[in-house]
Amino acid sequence: MTELYSASGSKVHAHKADIFCRDETRVDWHSKALWLLREKRDRAAASIPEWEQLRQLGSELKLHTLTHLTDYLQQFEQQCQANGIVVHWAKDGQEHNQIVLNILATHQVKRLVKSKSMLTEECHMNPFLEQHGIEVVDTDLGERIIQLANMPPSHIVVPAIHMKKQEVGDLFHQQLGTKKGESDPLYLTRAARAHLREKFLTADAAMTGVNMAIADQGAVVVCTNEGNADMGANLPKLQLHSMGIDKVVPNMDAAGVLLRTLARNATGQPITTYSSFYRGPQQDGEMHVIIVDNGRTEMMKDKILAESLKCIRCGGCLNTCPVYRRSGGYSYNYTIPGPIGIAVGAKEDSTHSIPWACTLCGSCTYVCPTKVPLDKIIAHHRRLKAESKTLPYGKSGYMPLVGRFMASDTMMNTSMSAARLALRVLPGSLLKPFSGAWGKYRELPVAPESSFATWYAKNRSR
Amino acid sequence: MSSKNSILSALSQSALTAHPMPNIEVEVTPQPLVETFAASLVTVAGELHQHGGLAALQAKVDELMAQKLQVLSLVEGVSGNRQVPNTAHELADIDYAILAGELGVAENGAIWVSQTQHRVTPFICENLILALPEKALVANMHQAVNQVSLAQGALGVFVAGPSKTADIEQALVVGAHGACSLQVYLY
Numbered sequence: 001m002t003e004l005y006s007a008s009g010s011k012v013h014a015h016k017a018d019i020f021c022r023d024e025t026r027v028d029w030h031s032k033a034l035w036l037l038r039e040k041r042d043r044a045a046a047s048i049p050e051w052e053q054l055r056q057l058g059s060e061l062k063l064h065t066l067t068h069l070t071d072y073l074q075q076f077e078q079q080c081q082a083n084g085i086v087v088h089w090a091k092d093g094q095e096h097n098q099i100v101l102n103i104l105a106t107h108q109v110k111r112l113v114k115s116k117s118m119l120t121e122e123c124h125m126n127p128f129l130e131q132h133g134i135e136v137v138d139t140d141l142g143e144r145i146i147q148l149a150n151m152p153p154s155h156i157v158v159p160a161i162h163m164k165k166q167e168v169g170d171l172f173h174q175q176l177g178t179k180k181g182e183s184d185p186l187y188l189t190r191a192a193r194a195h196l197r198e199k200f201l202t203a204d205a206a207m208t209g210v211n212m213a214i215a216d217q218g219a220v221v222v223c224t225n226e227g228n229a230d231m232g233a234n235l236p237k238l239q240l241h242s243m244g245i246d247k248v249v250p251n252m253d254a255a256g257v258l259l260r261t262l263a264r265n266a267t268g269q270p271i272t273t274y275s276s277f278y279r280g281p282q283q284d285g286e287m288h289v290i291i292v293d294n295g296r297t298e299m300m301k302d303k304i305l306a307e308s309l310k311c312i313r314c315g316g317c318l319n320t321c322p323v324y325r326r327s328g329g330y331s332y333n334y335t336i337p338g339p340i341g342i343a344v345g346a347k348e349d350s351t352h353s354i355p356w357a358c359t360l361c362g363s364c365t366y367v368c369p370t371k372v373p374l375d376k377i378i379a380h381h382r383r384l385k386a387e388s389k390t391l392p393y394g395k396s397g398y399m400p401l402v403g404r405f406m407a408s409d410t411m412m413n414t415s416m417s418a419a420r421l422a423l424r425v426l427p428g429s430l431l432k433p434f435s436g437a438w439g440k441y442r443e444l445p446v447a448p449e450s451s452f453a454t455w456y457a458k459n460r461s462r
Numbered sequence: 463m464s465s466k467n468s469i470l471s472a473l474s475q476s477a478l479t480a481h482p483m484p485n486i487e488v489e490v491t492p493q494p495l496v497e498t499f500a501a502s503l504v505t506v507a508g509e510l511h512q513h514g515g516l517a518a519l520q521a522k523v524d525e526l527m528a529q530k531l532q533v534l535s536l537v538e539g540v541s542g543n544r545q546v547p548n549t550a551h552e553l554a555d556i557d558y559a560i561l562a563g564e565l566g567v568a569e570n571g572a573i574w575v576s577q578t579q580h581r582v583t584p585f586i587c588e589n590l591i592l593a594l595p596e597k598a599l600v601a602n603m604h605q606a607v608n609q610v611s612l613a614q615g616a617l618g619v620f621v622a623g624p625s626k627t628a629d630i631e632q633a634l635v636v637g638a639h640g641a642c643s644l645q646v647y648l649y
Contacts, residue, residue: 033632048569050488060484067480070473077466083614089466141638142629158629165631185633193639200639201551219612227585227625227640234582234617235550245469253486256607259620260569270502270570271603271622274585274640280615282581293465297472306478 012353012392014437017327026164031325033161038319040268041367054261059371061254062310065215066300072215072248073291079218080289083280088290093123096292100125100207100240101132103288107238109134109204113196115222115229116140117209118156118313119242119292121335137199139228141192148175154329156336157266157315162328196228206232210243211275211312212258213289216251219279220289223262223272230276237285241278245296246309258312261369266314299344304380308343310370317364317374323357332357339364339374346381353392355381416451423447488604495568495599496648502571506623507636508644515649516540519560519593522647526558535560536583537593550580559587563594563621563646565609569602572620573646574610581617585625590641592621596648 021027045051065072077087090096096119104112112134120126126136126147138147142160146153149171153159160168169183178191208229212221220241222229233239249255263269281287300306318324318338329337332354334345342354355378364374385391391399405411422431424447432439448455463471496512503510511518520540526533533542534553537560547553561584563573573592575584584590600606612618625640636642 036632049491053488057484057486057488060481061486063478063481064483067476067478069476070470073470073473089464089469091465091468095465139639140629141627145629158632160629161632163630165633168630185630186635188630189627189635189638193637196639197554201554217612225625226627226638228638230585230617230619231582231639234580234585245473250483252607252610253604256603257486257488259607260603267628269622270505271567271572271620273506273622273625275572275620275622277612277618279612279618282615282617283579291469293469293472297469297476300473300476300478303477306476 011333012351013327013331013333013357014353014393016331016333017323017357020328020331021326027326029164030162030328034319034325037158037267038316038367041265041316041319044264044268044270048260048264054257055369055371057257058261058312058369059310061249061257062312062370063307065248065250065254066246066306066309069245069248072250073245076213076215076218076248077291079216081218083218084287085218085280086286086288088288090290090292090294092294093125093292096123096242096290096294097125097128099290100242101129101134103238103240104129104134104205105132107205107286109238111135111137111199111203111205113137113139113199113203113206113232113236115206115208115224115232116143116159117207117242118153118336119209119244119294120207121153122294123242123292137196137203139196139199139232140224140226141189144192144196145171148172152330152335154337155315155318156313156338156340157318162330197231200231200235203232203236205236205238205240207240207242208233210241210247210289211262212255213243213248214250214252214255214277215248217277217279219277221255221259222276222278223259223274225269225273227274230274233276233278234282237282238288239278239281239285240288240290242290242292244292244294246311258369262312262314265316265367265369295347302380304373304377305343307372308340308374308377310372311340311344311368312370313340314369316367316369317372320363320367322359322361322363327357339378340372342381343372343374343377346378346385351392352385352390355385356392413451413453420447420451486604488602490601490605493568493601495601496596498568498601499566499571499599502568503623503646504571506571507626508571508623508646511645511647515647516593519591519647519649522591522645523558523560531557533558533560534583534587537562540593546579550582550586553580553583553586556587558589558591559583559641560591560593563592564598565606566594566599566646567601567603567606567620568599570622572603572606572622574606574618575621576610576613576616576618578613578616584619584621585640587641589643589645590621590624591645591647593647593649
């Protein structure tokens with residue numbers, strides 16, 4: 001596994017997927033674990049008769065906010081300031097990290113407790129703060145596991161989904177002193193609770209991500225099941241919240257819609273255990289909100305890519321994706337994996353391969369609670385790669401030939417009848433090498449009697 | 463140009479065309495409130511005491527105190543054996559916190575709790591008990607968000623059951639960082 005996450009950004013998706021697929025039992029287990037989440041999601045969605053209406057409302061209210069973002073961001077800032085919240089703006093990850101460091105340095109913070117934030121992952125904040133002598137403690141159990149293992153998250157909601165309990169047991173034995181060989185999830189969770197409680201009680205500051213920022217209230221909403229965000233934000237006197245510009249919603253009504261779909265679509269729960277609305281600092285405390293662009297306004301210049309900013313990070317598209325489930329979170333060359341990772345990360349991928357980590361089956365789009373047209377966005381990324389002449393896998397060499405070949409009836413018909421004949425008369429062992437990567441895990445098809453065109457002319461043309 | 467201005471000016475180049483705010487009118491599924499709430503609370507691993515009201519809650523608290531457990535009650539008419547301390551950190555050894563639930567949501571078992579002093583109280587206690595008026599039940603989140611109010615400096619939180627996690631092989635473990643159990647007394 002080490003080989004996988006250390007190869008970050010340097011190898012094409014297919015190569016990394018290949019490494020993940022070497023352990024077939026683990027791949028099957030990974031795929032089933034995620035499919036279980038999809039099934040729970042289906043049951044939760046089906047229990048709400050108005051589910052499709054909620055998806056439509058979610059989509060439209062996010063689109064509305066995105067198309068009036070200048071107004072809503074300014075309203076949010078004004079309302080926050082009226083509530084005693086300090087608002088900062090950051091153009092990119094670097095500026096975000098510097099703002100955070102300045103706030104922490106002013107308060108001489110030595111230990112920061114953090115709850116889950118994909119944005120801070122995107123900005124690579126932890127290593128930056130650590131370089132400046134600040135201890136950063138991830139407090140979500142899954143995040144703490146991967147932090148102790150020195151790995152990035154492999155899923156946006158269940159970040160340690162790729163690890164087996166025995167591996168977590170070994171890790172905790174080494175790092176937290178739990179009993180050797182003990183892998184019971186209850187025992188390990190309790191050990192993490194005790195270990196992190198000590199961190200919460202001695203932290204100098206807390207940081208969380210933001211699920212929604214409510215413009216007309218000047219409040220941020222943070223959703224967790226574990227209560228780690230709230231244990232953090234309410235013990236030390238300094239609380240920080242980082243949010244992308246896409247997190248704003250107009251009002252409480254909008255938040256109500258998204259709170260109905262978020263957890264149901266993520267894990268099948270009717271709502272997360274805690275949905276906390278912070279509207280100002282605690283007594284004698286300080287509250288800071290950092291609003292980050294980091295490429296989002298650039299994405300909005302493209303009408304199709306812009307819709308990926310409707311995403312509320314439920315992770316539903318990862319759980320349903322046949323490619324993600326069988327290639328793992330470390331094969332995407334980006335912090336966020338799966339369909340949404342391709343949508344928002346394809347530009348960052350130096351191998352240009354991740355838009356092809358997709359069968360265009362559309363299952364992601366079908367389950368998305370805000371109707372992000374993921375398959376359309378991914379196909380669009382392929383076009384963008386072609387236009388910028390950065391097609392991967394040698395496609396720029398052979399795809400024009402394939403195009404010419406498929407556009408010619410004669411060439412197509414002649415070669416297909418030759419292929420049918422070959423499949424009938426030649427042994428599989430001789431033909432298999434010609435099927436390339438496709439044939440690696442598949443058997444060659446049984447050749448049909450005739451072409452579809454011949455069959456159609458005979459049976460249906462009259 | 464400040465970062466704020468440069469972000470706002472970059473937004474003016476957005477390719478999206480204005481989309482109106484949708485009308486959020488969702489029909490309420492007709493369901494009995496108490497029964498639906500009770501079922502939802504079970505789903506989120508909470509426990510409901512439907513009968514007996516605050517008297518039953520006080521009896522429970524007396525029982526806990528007899529076991530020498532540390533009980534803090536912020537509910538009027540229910541008394542525990544601990545007072546609100548000066549600092550939030552001193553709440554670390556509270557075994558049971560008894561707080562007022564202001565609103566309950568039938569569709570998901572969530573209960574609105576708002577806290578101005580020591581906002582960490584509902585999370586840091588080992589176990590949480592909420593007293594919830596039966597008349598404060600609503601059907602769904604659309605109704606809920608319209609009825610809750612958020613004071614400046616307050617933390618308002620929808621609490622749905624005890625803290626939980628499934629981060630290790632998706633095995634559900636109740637009791638992560640927040641309270642390890644949630645009991646709800648309707649009155």
